[in-house]
Amino acid sequence: LFFLVSKNFKLIQFQYKLLMRITTCRYMRHKMKIVTDTPMCSLCNTYLETIPHIYLHCIHTNSFITILEDFIKRKIDRNYEDPTKINFIVCNHTSQIINYFNIVAKWYISKKF
Secondary structure, eight states: OGGGTOOOHHHHHHHHHHHTTOSOOHHHHHHTTSOOSOOBOTTTOSSBOOHHIIIIIOHHHHHHHHHHHHHHHHHTOTTOOOTTOHHHHHOOOSOHHHHHHHHHHHHHHHHHO
């Protein structure tokens, strides 16, 4: 449960909104006519900026996640593997430290988009 990972309300709220798909992205804001510019990804400018694209498919996000996974392997858990990014998204790893790093990383990614 993500509320056990941190006492920081912003991180808890962010994780909840992401899991419940309440958070918005450029594509959704474009559909709602909130943003009138392009619905394309603001970083790679190749695909529609949807929630799955932001956190799973964007090349810029993937390079950041690769750096994070390397850090986790070097400093916390040598056996850490998350090829499907389930631990990254849901934060259900047995280590609360890894879950905290994943939540903070997702929050950081969201600030870039």
